[in-house]
Amino acid sequence: MSTLGLYHPDDTVVHRLPAGPKVLALVGGIVAITVFVRQPWDLLPAALIVVGAYAVARIPVRAAASQPRPLLWMLVVIGAFQVVFTGWERALIVCGTLLLSVAAAALLSLTTRVTDMLDAITAAMRPLRRIGVNPDRVALVLAMTIRCIPLMSGIVRRVEDARKSRGLGFSLRALAAPVVVSTLMTADAMGEALAARGADD
Numbered sequence: 001m002s003t004l005g006l007y008h009p010d011d012t013v014v015h016r017l018p019a020g021p022k023v024l025a026l027v028g029g030i031v032a033i034t035v036f037v038r039q040p041w042d043l044l045p046a047a048l049i050v051v052g053a054y055a056v057a058r059i060p061v062r063a064a065a066s067q068p069r070p071l072l073w074m075l076v077v078i079g080a081f082q083v084v085f086t087g088w089e090r091a092l093i094v095c096g097t098l099l100l101s102v103a104a105a106a107l108l109s110l111t112t113r114v115t116d117m118l119d120a121i122t123a124a125m126r127p128l129r130r131i132g133v134n135p136d137r138v139a140l141v142l143a144m145t146i147r148c149i150p151l152m153s154g155i156v157r158r159v160e161d162a163r164k165s166r167g168l169g170f171s172l173r174a175l176a177a178p179v180v181v182s183t184l185m186t187a188d189a190m191g192e193a194l195a196a197r198g199a200d201d
Contacts, residue, residue, distance in 0.1 A: 008110045014057035020120040026108050030101045040092040045098065050103050057111050067106035068099055075099065126156045155182045 009015075014022075033046050054064050068075075075095045076157045082091035108117070118139040125135040 003005070007058055007113055008057075010058055010111075012057050012111070014053060014172060018120070019110075019112050019116040021122065022108055022112055023117060023120060026104055029104055033097050033100060035150075037093055037097060040089055040096065043093070043096040046100050047096075050100055050107070050185055053107055054103075057107065059110055063110070064103075064106075067110075068102050071098070071102055155186070158182075 027044070029049075033043070037046070075098060078098070079095045081092045082094050122135040122139045125133060125138055129135065130168055150177055159182065162178070
């Protein structure tokens with residue numbers, strides 16, 4: 001079972017913080033990293049903050065390490081592309097920013113119940129009803145997005161396990177094709193379930 005994005009119950013300071021400020025802190029932190037990081041060593045303060053937050057939240061090392069694991073192959077591809085076209089320093093900056101952003105977002109999920117996050121976002125968007133935005137529908141989309149993170153990780157892991165059980169070597173095409181097919185089938189099933197519940201009205 002994938003532990004990506006799953007709530008880890010505890011009674012730490014990070015867990016007790018309201019969902020709204022944590023969401024704002026996440027968005028502000030990602031924006032700050034994107035704007036202010038210009039050299040690879042500029043990532044160190046952000047990395048220390050993220051690691052410190054995990055420590056304060058008492059997230060087990062195994063659970064923390066499993067969060068970015070599904071994205072490692074993507075980071076390798078992005079890093080190789082950046083090294084070839086922009087140099088190793090830019091590659092470190094881009095991959096480091098992505099890794100810290102995913103780790104921070106995962107910490108939010110690990111320390112905040114999904115219902116609390118959605119309630120905070122729905123409340124914040126309620127004034128937008130005046131211009132035609134439906135906060136409940138936005139909350140539904142966000143809930144599905146959050147749910148799909150561990151779901152996609154599980155699909156990739158099942159495909160990898162099937163490949164290994166057949167004794168096949170690694171192939172990006174052999175991995176991508178089953179993942180895409182399984183993802184489309186899952187999306188189709190979720191769409192039918194939502195339609196049956198009137199979510200497309």
